[in-house]
Amino acid sequence: MELLIPQWNAPDNVGALTTLRAGGHSPHPYDDGQGGPGLNLGVHVDDDPALVAQNRALLRRLLPQEPAWLSQVHGVTVLDAAALPPGAQADGCVSDTPGAVCVMMTADCLPVLFCDRAGRVVGAAHAGWRGLAAGVLENTVAVMRARGAQDIMAWLGPAIGPDRFEVGAEVRDEFTRHDAAAAGAFRPYEGRPGKFLADIYLLARMRLAAVDVNEVTGGGLCTVGDTRFYSYRRDKTTGRMASLVWLKS
Template sequence: MMRVVRPVSFEILRPDWRGVSSQVQAMSTLRVGGCSSGAYGNEHGVSGLNLGDHVSDDHAAVAANRAKLNASLPQDVIFLSQVHGNIVVRAETLVPGVSADAIVSSTPGLVCAVLTADCLPVLFCDAAGRVVAAAHAGWRGLASGILQNTVQEMRLCGAGEIFAWMGPAIGPEKFEVGQDVYDVFTSQDRNAIHSFVKMASDDTVGAGQKYLGDIYQLARDALNSVGVNNISGGKYCTVSDQQKFYSYRRDGVTGRMASLIWISQDNQPMGLLV
């Protein structure tokens, strides 16, 4: 049985969707609004909403942060054990500890969620609000087809027209990658060259060619390849905005934000859009 959902008491981002059923509820948490401190706090080292229990933050603080999040959800969220792969699971059969990078639900009240701190979170729904999903898409997951697999699983669950929202991730001016990453994507799709900008190289240090990659454009291309064209979001940079976002690449030791989506039965508004 679903609990009575309380409005969120912390700032969130919400998808800028149009034409989607009001039964679809979705959000991404930010860095602020919780109990974590130090490297897991806000930019001043206090009141951080770190939701990752695998990053050496104080266990009591993480538990308090998760309890605060769960109070705004119809059921407690079960987080995936994310492995930068392409496995998709169903929320209806999910148990703690499952290794996967995307989750799909067609049952009201079951929450799909992923944790990120530079990797790209993508939330999905169909227009009628019958099927929702969340995917964790770092470059390895993108290259191995995590978004395509998520869309395929949604369609197996009866999804109609699919919408996707790209949450906060490392931006194209900060996502420095090597030749290996460039080669992985361009060997799969020659058009991927348009998602990379070659950086000036210093051959004296033997570092090899470096590129700036656009993880948002790589995701758009992956979604377009399976017929998903209603794509929004992709306007953030976790590395550049220290006030709002955790960033592993910027800080090394840092917390994790959550992107979540579910099918509601009461259309209750969740809270603040920022």
């Protein structure tokens, strides 16, 4: 199994990782991109459920508990990873319980991991453009602060890069209605009238700065251009990676 380990200034009692495609049991089109089996962790992408269960079991060996798997709906709901209701739908989760694992699955959307400098609260958010525009990062930060988190830092995981993220004017308008400065994260797509290339990493940094989260690392990895990652935009039918964060016991 290949992993991406966040490079951030997290306390020693915070664990975090992002999975890549390689090292699982899933066949094409959920494979590793090199002809070998893939580590697809999504149960909703028409992969064989038994193989997804085997992939999740491989991941589970690295974790203190089973991750708090959610049904992600591109919204702004934030739940407690240690107390999920049945069939939980959310795009953010937090925990101040050692061992409880926050997890978000992605294949181009931006996963954001959070912790506070004291190592008391962690969080994760799934930031596709809809959730990002609607405030999923701000909501996650607010719930963490309600749990006592101070001096929050964030890590931006692999997502669609600024040279690949083609969007329409309606997406730009959604962000600029909230903050006119967000226009700086969009540039006209040459040869594609009415289309723009969006920088989801910059948009996330701007949203986080607005709620005083200024220690932000990561960013710069493009899921579309780098075949180590699953990418819906590139492949349509594909698997899902997971980004996870937890407090160590």
